[in-house]
Amino acid sequence: MRPPPFPRSPRLVVKVLGFAFTVIACVIMAVFVLFSWHTNARLTKAVADNMEASQLRFAGIEERLRRERTLQAMTLAENPTLKAAVDTYYAERDSGLAIDQLLSTIETELTKLQRMMAVPALSVADVRGVVLASAGPSKYDWPAGARLRLLVEADGAPVETVVARNGRQYLATAAPLVLGRDVIGEFFLASPLDDAYAVALARESRADIAILLDGRVTASSTPAPLRQALDGIALPLSGSVVLGGDEFVVRRLSAVDSASVYALSSVTAAARTATSEAGWVLLLVGAGALLLAGGGSWWLARTVAMPIDQLTSSLARMARARDLTQPLPRGGGSRELDVLADTFDNLRTAVSLAEAESEAAYLGVIGALAAALDARDPYTAGHSQRVADLSVAIGRQMQLPGADIETLRLGALLHDIGKIGVSDAVLRKPGKLTMEEFEQIKLHPTLGARILKPLRFLDAQLPIVELHHERPDGRGYPHGLKGEEIPLFARIVHVADAFDAMTSARAYRSALPVATAVAELWRLIGLDFDPQAVQAMAALPVALAEPATAVALAEPAPTLETVEALGALVPFPTRPAAVVNQSAQLLRRAE
Amino acid sequence: MSVIGAQEGNTGTIDGRVHVVSHPARRLATAGAYPGRTVGIQAEREGSELDNVIVFVDTEMHVDAQPQRVTIRQTNEEFVPHVVAVTMGSTVDFPNDDLIFHNVFSLSRAATFDLGRYPRHASKSRTFTKPGIVKVFCHLHSHMSAIVRVFSHPHFAIPDRDGRFTIPGVPSGRHQVTAWHERAGEVTHSATVEGGGTAELSFSLPLSDPE
Numbered sequence: 071m072r073p074p075p076f077p078r079s080p081r082l083v084v085k086v087l088g089f090a091f092t093v094i095a096c097v098i099m100a101v102f103v104l105f106s107w108h109t110n111a112r113l114t115k116a117v118a119d120n121m122e123a124s125q126l127r128f129a130g131i132e133e134r135l136r137r138e139r140t141l142q143a144m145t146l147a148e149n150p151t152l153k154a155a156v157d158t159y160y161a162e163r164d165s166g167l168a169i170d171q172l173l174s175t176i177e178t179e180l181t182k183l184q185r186m187m188a189v190p191a192l193s194v195a196d197v198r199g200v201v202l203a204s205a206g207p208s209k210y211d212w213p214a215g216a217r218l219r220l221l222v223e224a225d226g227a228p229v230e231t232v233v234a235r236n237g238r239q240y241l242a243t244a245a246p247l248v249l250g251r252d253v254i255g256e257f258f259l260a261s262p263l264d265d266a267y268a269v270a271l272a273r274e275s276r277a278d279i280a281i282l283l284d285g286r287v288t289a290s291s292t293p294a295p296l297r298q299a300l301d302g303i304a305l306p307l308s309g310s311v312v313l314g315g316d317e318f319v320v321r322r323l324s325a326v327d328s329a330s331v332y333a334l335s336s337v338t339a340a341a342r343t344a345t346s347e348a349g350w351v352l353l354l355v356g357a358g359a360l361l362l363a364g365g366g367s368w369w370l371a372r373t374v375a376m377p378i379d380q381l382t383s384s385l386a387r388m389a390r391a392r393d394l395t396q397p398l399p400r401g402g403g404s405r406e407l408d409v410l411a412d413t414f415d416n417l418r419t420a421v422s423l424a425e426a427e428s429e430a431a432y433l434g435v436i437g438a439l440a441a442a443l444d445a446r447d448p449y450t451a452g453h454s455q456r457v458a459d460l461s462v463a464i465g466r467q468m469q470l471p472g473a474d475i476e477t478l479r480l481g482a483l484l485h486d487i488g489k490i491g492v493s494d495a496v497l498r499k500p501g502k503l504t505m506e507e508f509e510q511i512k513l514h515p516t517l518g519a520r521i522l523k524p525l526r527f528l529d530a531q532l533p534i535v536e537l538h539h540e541r542p543d544g545r546g547y548p549h550g551l552k553g554e555e556i557p558l559f560a561r562i563v564h565v566a567d568a569f570d571a572m573t574s575a576r577a578y579r580s581a582l583p584v585a586t587a588v589a590e591l592w593r594l595i596g597l598d599f600d601p602q603a604v605q606a607m608a609a610l611p612v613a614l615a616e617p618a619t620a621v622a623l624a625e626p627a628p629t630l631e632t633v634e635a636l637g638a639l640v641p642f643p644t645r646p647a648a649v650v651n652q653s654a655q656l657l658r659r660a661e
Numbered sequence: 662m663s664v665i666g667a668q669e670g671n672t673g674t675i676d677g678r679v680h681v682v683s684h685p686a687r688r689l690a691t692a693g694a695y696p697g698r699t700v701g702i703q704a705e706r707e708g709s710e711l712d713n714v715i716v717f718v719d720t721e722m723h724v725d726a727q728p729q730r731v732t733i734r735q736t737n738e739e740f741v742p743h744v745v746a747v748t749m750g751s752t753v754d755f756p757n758d759d760l761i762f763h764n765v766f767s768l769s770r771a772a773t774f775d776l777g778r779y780p781r782h783a784s785k786s787r788t789f790t791k792p793g794i795v796k797v798f799c800h801l802h803s804h805m806s807a808i809v810r811v812f813s814h815p816h817f818a819i820p821d822r823d824g825r826f827t828i829p830g831v832p833s834g835r836h837q838v839t840a841w842h843e844r845a846g847e848v849t850h851s852a853t854v855e856g857g858g859t860a861e862l863s864f865s866l867p868l869s870d871p872e
Contacts, residue, residue, distance in 0.1 A: 150803035157806060158768040158796045161843065165770075165793075172768060249806050250743075252844055 083379050087371035094363035102356040109348050114341045118310065118319050121277070121335040125308070125321040128275040128333060132323045139259060140228045142187070143245035147257035151179045152194060153247055156255045160196055173203055173214065180205035191240070191260040195219070197253060208262055211235035220244035221256050232263065232283070232329040239263040239281075239288055241326060263329060265289045275323070277333040284328045292334065305332055377407050385414070395422065429527055436484055436522075443489055447498050449576050458482040460566035460612070461559075467606035474559070481534030482563045488518025488535065500577040512547050515539055538563040543597045561600035565591065565607050568599065588613045673854035675718070676827040677862035679820045679840050681710045709822070710842065713744045714866065715810055716826045717817035719837040719849060721792075724814035728788075732756065733797070733807050735763045740797065740807030744843070746817045749792055753809055756784035764800040771795045771811055808843055833858075840864035 080088075146152075159172040176194055184192045184205040191208040195201045199219035204212035212218075212235060220231055221244050228245040240260040247255035261267055268279040272291035280290040280300050290297050299313040308321040316338040323331045384398055398411040398418075440454040461482035465475045489497060492514055496507045503511065519536035522528045537560035540546035542553045546564075572587035582590075591604045607613055728750035734741045736758040745753065755765045757779055765785065766775035771793025776785040778801065789795060789811040799805040810817075818826040828838075833856045841847040845866040852860040 148803045150798060150800045153803045154766070154768050154796065154798040154800075154806075157798075161794050161796055161808075162770060175768065248804065250739075250804060 081375075081379065082382075083371045083375035086375040087367050090370045091364060091367035094367060095360055098356060098359045098363055102352060102359075106349060106352045109352065110341070110345045113344045113348060114317075114337055117341045117344065118317070118337045121319040121337065121340065122308070122321070125275070125277055125319065125323075125333045125335065128277070129321055129323045132271075132275075132331070136230060136324060139243045140230060140245070143243040143257055143259045144228055146183055146187075146192075146259070147245040147247050149179060149183070152176060152257070153249055153254065155179070156194060156196055156202065156247055157249055159202065160254060163196075177203035177205060187259070189259050190262055191258070193218075193258040193260065194247070195256045195258070197255050199256070202255070208238075208240075208260065211238055211240070211262075212258070212260065218258075219256065220258065221246055221253070230326050232327045233260070235260075239283060239329065241267075241329070263289050265291065271323075271331065275333050277335040279323075280332045280334060282330045282332065288329070296334075300334075305330075310337070377404065381407060381411060432525060432527070433480065436487065439490070440484055440487055443486065446494060449574060453570055453574065454483050454486055456570045457485060457563065457566045460570060460607075460610075461563050463610050463612070464562045464566060464603055464606045465559075467609055468562075468602065477530045478534070478559050478562060480528070481531035481559055482566060484518065484522065484528070484531060485535050485538045485563050485567065486514065486518065487521055488514035488516065490521070491517040512539075516548050533557045534559045534563050536560075538567060540564070541598050542600055545597075556600075558600075558602075562603045562606075565599050565603040569607060569613075584613060671856045672830045672832050673856055673858040673860065674827060674829045675716075675816075675831050675836070675838055675852050675854060675860045675862060676825065677716075677860075677864070678824045679711060679714050679716060679826060679864045679866065680824055681714065681842070681845065682865065682867045710845075710866075711820045711822065711824050712742060713808075714820055714840055714842050715744065715746045715817055716820065716828065716838065716840045716862075716864065717746070717810075717812060718814065718828065718831060719839040720816075721813060724816070726815035728752065730754065733809070734758050735765075735799070735805070738799075738802050738805055740799075740805055743806070744808045744810070744819070746810045746812060746819060747789060748815050749790055749811055749813055750788065751811070752786050752788040754784050754786040755797075757781050762801055763805075765797055766800055767795050767797050769793065769795045772809070775800075810841075831860075838862055840866055842866050 155172050155175040159169055159176070162169055162172070180192045180194060180203055189206055191204060191206040191212050193201055193204040193209070193212040195218050199217050201212055201214050201216040201218055203214055218233070220229055220233065220242060221227075228243065230241065230243045233240045233242045240262050242258050242260040245257045246253045247257055263281045263283070268281055268289045268291040271279040278290070278292045278296070280292060280297070281288050282300075282305070285302065285304070287297050287300050290300065292300070296313060303311065303313070305311060305320050305322070310317055310319050312318070313334075316336045319335045319337055321333050323333050325331075381398065388396065388398075397415050400408055400411055437454075441452075444450045444453045444455075458479050462475055462479045465478045470478070492510055496503065496510050499507065515536050515538060519532050522532055522535055534557070536548070537551065537556055540549065540551045540556045540560060541564070542556065542561070544550050544552035546556075569587050569591065572582045572590060573584055575581040588608055591599050591607060595601050595604045726748040729747050730752050731745050731747055732754045733745060734756055738759065738761075740755075747753065755763075755776060757763045758781065760781055762778045762780055764776070764778045765787075767773055771791045772787065772789050772795045774787055776787065779785060789809060792811045792813045795809040795811060797807040797809060816828050816831050818828045820826040831854045833854045835851060835853045837849050838852045839847045839849040848864050848866055850862050850864065852862050854860050
């Protein structure tokens with residue numbers, strides 16, 4: 071088997087598949103990347119917008135809450151008991167009398183209010199700014215006797231402010247205690263600006279809350295790292311900032327004095343779930359698209375490349391078998407391929423015709439040569455053609471295949487071509503052959519093979535030409551092959567050659583009767599002649615043409631001894647007896 | 662029974678003027694959380710802060726005097742007058758002129774009481790038996806307040822529109838005379854009263870920040 075001309079080149083189907091798949095996959099990947107990027111951007115934008123809206127809403131709520139706190143403080147400051155107690159206390163403060171009852175009245179009232187309000191600290195100061203009483207869990211930061219005035223406004227309007235009490239920051243709403251047209255004291259609602267407050271706000275706003283005082287974080291609902299990241303950052307009133315690698319939507323909910331309350335929402339964290347979900351879906355779609363692309367590419371490759379592939383392999387097979395007789399199969403893949411196949415077929419036909427013509431020309435020449443050779447000696451004229459016909463007949467009798475019959479015919483026709491190198495003197499010598507002359511005769515098979523060797527289309531016929539004088543008993547020439555070592559064709563031609571020689575007249579004898587020749591064949595079966603070939607020969611009509619009883623020779627028939635010697639020593643059993651004799655003598659001498 | 666007041670003809674008069682310098686910082690431009698809540702029109706208090714000033718001889722001596730009966734009306738969600746001065750044993754009536762319920766109560770030591778709620782045309786009264794400042798409030802209307810100052814003697818007066826006051830029947834001798842205002846505090850001057858004579862005094866009360 072010949073190796074393919076370009077062993078490293080990939081097959082077309084692979085190339086088409088690879089190319090189509092790569093292109094489609096690239097397009098799909100590009101679409102995938104663009105789409106997922108776009109989706110992520112959109113999702114992030116939507117989340118940010120959503121958060122901004124929610125923060126804005128909460129900022130509105132927080133602003134309303136601030137107003138409500140103010141209103142609450144003002145309403146609570148209208149408490150008549152508180153007012154009466156504060157005013158009475160004020161009137162009696164310097165009387166030297168016990169005023170504890172008034173203070174406890176205030177404190178009890180404050181405690182009752184605090185229970186309703188759940189404010190961390192409620193406190194009342196008199197008009198001098200002295201805290202009279204406080205209530206609530208944070209009341210210890212607002213002890214009685216502490217000096218505190220938050221209402222600095224001339225008109226006594228309520229204020230909201232940030233107050234430091236015992237180191238803690240309080241968001242305080244102050245409202246005046248008014249009696250008639252007079253301010254008789256101050257009422258405070260206060261919440262510490264601590265983490266708990268931030269967490270409570272965060273729960274309501276659903277965003278993280280950071281409380282900054284003079285730019286520093288005093289409280290937050292955020293984890294510590296984010297809190298540190300926030301410190302010292304100039305936060306916008308509203309917008310987005312990047313903290314610790316995450317994008318945050320930020321809005322200032324309120325600002326009281328130097329304290330600001332900010333809502334922070336991590337867009338990255340919120341978008342992560344959505345984007346990862348979208349990512350999975352996209353990935354699934356992408357994988358499906360890739361599978362489709364693979365299938366599509368395979369189909370494309372099959373459609374385009376497979377017919378070409380089939381055509382190519384058909385061509386390769388034909389080239390390997392050197393068989394140009396079969397037309398190319400039509401894949402039906404495309405018109406172009408069919409045109410290609412048609413063209414190739416036309417070419418092939420033309421080449422076959424040309425080859426056949428040239429073969430015929432060769433054969434004609436060689437046949438003519440062989441005929442001319444035979445014609446050198448009138449006794450052997452037509453010999454090659456007869457041997458050929460006989461060999462074909464034997465081959466047919468042996469039921470050889472048609473191709474073998476053809477091989478046999480041509481081989482037999484050319485079997486004596488080597489005699490061209492044997493001089494006329496030797497070839498046509500009517501008398502005895504000398505030793506040298508005989509050696510010259512024995513050269514003709516080898517010579518014939520040498521002559522025909524360059525003609526490659528006669529490769530199959532070469533063994534016939536070279537070995538048609540070998541004998542099963544190994545006493546033939548030129549190599550002395552035995553039995554099965556000799557090709558069947560050569561054995562057949564050997565039998566046919568001997569039969570024709572015996573039944574042809576020679577200068578020194580007349581033709582032997584067919585029966586005699588057949589008998590001779592039978593006699594030397596296994597020694598000189600191949601048994602199969604002899605049996606087949608004997609069964610031919612030509613061998614049965616004359617019954618054995620009709621073998622009555624006008625001329626003296628060769629003696630048994632003569633024939634024996636002939637079979638043993640002479641390649642041509644039809645050699646003249648003299649030659650036979652001579653050969654016998656030579657043999658004997660040699661022995 | 663006082664020694665001073667025992668002898669007729671041995672008394673003189675203290676008169677003079679009180680001047681109130683109102684401090685604007687303590688006056689509210691806005692009135693409370695619910696300015697629109699009051700019934701009717703809450704008129705500007707008539708007169709001036711002079712109505713809320715009491716000039717009195719600052720002594721704790723006990724001088725018998727005829728008990729008085731004065732009235733503080735509840736009108737347009739105000740106690741009118743805002744300030745009354747009475748001798749011990751006097752009774753104050755608190756009639757309700759408004760269409761709404763009112764209440765009168767006090768947390769003051771001199772008289773701690775609660776007259777309860779009552780409707781229009783009803784009236785309740787209280788007799789004050791101890792000297793001192795009694796701050797009176799309405800539990801229903803936290804902006805309402807009044808002052809009943811109870812003295813152990815009759816030597817006190819409330820200035821007129823011009824700030825003029827006269828305290829007759831003051832025993833001769835040297836006295837501490839005080840002008841008092843609930844916000845402005847008090848100013849005290851000395852006065853020597855001669856029998857049949859008149860001592861002139863002049864007070865100036867600044868309604869400044871009471872710190």
